Ligand SMILES: Cc1cc2nc3c(=O)[nH]c(=O)nc-3n(C[C@H](O)[C@H](O)[C@H](O)COP(=O)(O)OP(=O)(O)OC[C@H]3O[C@@H](n4cnc5c(N)ncnc54)[C@H](O)[C@@H]3O)c2cc1C
């Protein structure tokens with residue numbers, strides 16, 4: 073990560089990273105929101121370089137510019153240079169230097185404090201972590217899967233609905249699984265992206281240790297953020313288990329005829345979560361689930377798959393909300409885009425997208441025209457209807 | 459004089475607080491571009507949304523005698539958007555509406571911040587049989603600024619400079635009046651920037667924002683054929699290139715002619731890549747054009763002075779992409795995030811001399827080089843780029859690249875070329891060589907239009 077110091081000057085500020093593949097509109101969520109070039113990828117990289125050279129001093133504004141990046145990875149997809157895959161690491165590297173110097177925006181500091189103190193960014197009690205679970209079985213050695221729910225699934229109202237739907241489907245399909253309940257720790261993905269490497273290391277080690285003690289060999293995550301960190305970062309610290317996002321499991325169950333959704337009538341569009349799509353190339357499974365439902369018409373938004381426009385929630389922004397407060401907030405733009413497809417439902421596969429887009433649809437006054445639902449919720453409703 | 463904070467309040471009143479910044483971070487970023495000109499900070503960065511807002515800002519700047527620099531994407535690379543005397547940088551990219559496409563008269567009207575990428579995508583989606591002359595600058599470059607600097611693009615071989623394709627302007631004059639130029643000044647149609655009226659567009663195109671701020675621009679569109687292909691030829695004798703270019707243009711069958719030369723990869727050193735693009739609505743049309751091109755160059759194949767390179771799909775994709783991402787990748791050749799080019803507009807007969815000079819200068823200053831030449835008009839001239847890549851973390855290399863550039867610019871001028879998108883130093887070289895009466899005329903025009911000298915000061919400053 074610290075490689076950024078010797079590499080960051082390589083950005084040419086050409087701005088390819090502002091766009092999706094077809095150049096149809098701006099696709100860096102923070103640039104789209106604020107419109108000063110300083111909030112684009114190139115802006116951030118040049119400012120970080122200026123900071124390293126001592127040409128600018130740290131300021132709250134600078135920190136905010138750095139932290140309004142949602143780490144959506146659009147820039148890494150679009151930058152034509154050889155260093156493209158490293159761009160987000162460079163931004164995260166600079167954040168970690170800021171954290172070390174204790175110079176971060178107050179909202180980010182509060183995020184860390186909550187995780188230090190409570191083990192989740194919402195300052196909720198650990199003992200309440202499984203309130204949503206309604207008696208869901210705890211993981212025990214011998215279970216095939218550990219269902220890792222994450223902080224949003226545990227505490228956020230929308231995330232909890234998602235978690236309950238998923239549990240119901242897994243139970244109905246006789247999948248052998250259990251949860252960790254109050255013993256579950258934060259996955260640390262956001263902590264990592266926000267640059268608190270020490271805390272992240274600590275969380276990762278705790279999780280790896282616990283999974284090892286319990287003999288966990290397969291994990292299902294509710295949230296793409298948890299999927300990402302467990303899949304791509306945990307193994308380097310001894311994580312030795314298979315990880316699946318829940319859409320992969322559900323798609324498999326459908327293919328094996330273990331779930332048969334009943335007839336529906338809906339026009340649905342789908343939001344690719346950055347940590348599922350651009351980070352992990354999972355584009356097809358969520359779509360295949362939706363397409364397997366009889367009577368559902370899947371329509372795509374203009375920017376989709378690797379070009380999907382981020383909901384603005386990544387990198388802890390579902391809590392810090394540094395991109396909020398405007399009709400140009402990414403989630404509101406995305407809600408309008410979803411509505412323009414003529415869909416009646418906006419399907420998501422991520423609790424962060426769910427909460428960001430649910431709020432956005434309300435802010436856009438579209439809540440009676442466009443329902444925001446997670447794929448697990450859509451599927452659950454159709455199973456109960458059988 | 460009004461205090462900075464009072465000026466800030468006035469700007470906020472015009473565009474809203476979210477679109478004015480006098481914070482260090484924005485001032486730092488907008489003080490520079492990706493090229494080699496030294497930075498200079500603005501006092502404010504302001505992002506207007508409407509022509510009315512631009513008018514209000516210009517009136518305020520006149521009252522307060524504060525400089526204004528309109529900016530698109532800042533990709534000209536020659537410091538034309540660096541506010542040499544501080545003041546306000548107007549980032550135009552929020553004025554981003556495509557206002558009208560007239561299919562039958564084949565033009566589009568855009569606001570000043572519409573980018574090349576967005577227009578390309580919009581036309582592909584909504585008017586797939588129409589296209590504009592897209593340059594190879596990154597897609598965030600604006601249509602308006604490209605016309606302001608007399609850019610060239612994919613259709614320049616057929617239709618001249620991109621600024622020749624302008625079909626009307628709406629301009630905020632330096633004193634704040636909103637003014638229409640061309641057919642749109644008397645009609646609702648934007649089909650001509652001048653004829654049959656006096657062509658006033660010349661008061662704004664080529665002036666680098668020193669004579670007014672363009673808020674809307676009409677741009678001619680051209681037929682977009684269903685198919686497009688590239689024919690790639692290799693030659694190693696620079697003397698033959700002008701004739702090859704002329705022969706290609708004689709066919710009146712090619713869309714675009716580009717010649718590139720670079721020392722890397724090594725296997726291509728000393729070889730010129732001649733790229734002829736052809737388009738067609740059917741296989742037959744393409745095949746016919748291929749044959750015509752082939753026939754035009756046959757003599758050179760026979761003498762073995764020219765070779766044909768059949769390109770694999772992997773190789774073809776980047777050559778076909780518009781804009782060409784490879785052009786931007788040159789900035790990373792020295793792993794340092796920078797390149798700049800002098801791109802004189804010059805008769806095509808100068809190609810051999812220019813190539814020799816490029817190689818000589820690159821060796822002398824020990825800098826990475828490349829060159830891309832684009833034919834403009836039916837052989838009327840070419841843009842020859844002396845491009846040097848540099849490492850931004852290596853100040854010595856940057857200084858050498860700068861010396862190399864200026865040596866090439868001086869050379870090009872001595873050889874009868876005219877410097878394109880000249881930086882302030884090159885503008886002086888041009889003005890030193892210019893007919894004195896032309897200079898007087900330029901001075902009078904500037905004084906008449908911009909009595910307070912607030913528009914992009916430092917540029918086209920006639921002594
Ligand atoms: C990799 C690369 C490849 C390139 N290839 C090409 C190419 O193939 N063809 C080509 O033509 N160019 C090319 N360029 C040069 C340049 O990027 C383009 O010409 C581009 O269109 C400039 O647009 P911009 O928005 O970046 O202009 P800017 O640099 O922002 O502005 C250029 C000038 O226009 C003025 N201006 C901006 N907006 C207004 C306005 N509204 N009213 C009045 N004045 C205004 C500015 O003050 C400035 O003087 C290339 C550049 C790069 C980096």
Ligand code: SF4
Pocket residue numbers: 082083084085086087088089090113114117147150151152153159
């Ligand atoms: S990150 Fe890449 S695409 Fe973006 S401005 Fe820098 S070099 Fe260009």
Ligand code: SF4
Pocket residue numbers: 089099100101102103112113116140141142143144145146147148160
């Ligand atoms: S990761 Fe996303 S938000 Fe961050 S700079 Fe890249 S495109 Fe912008």
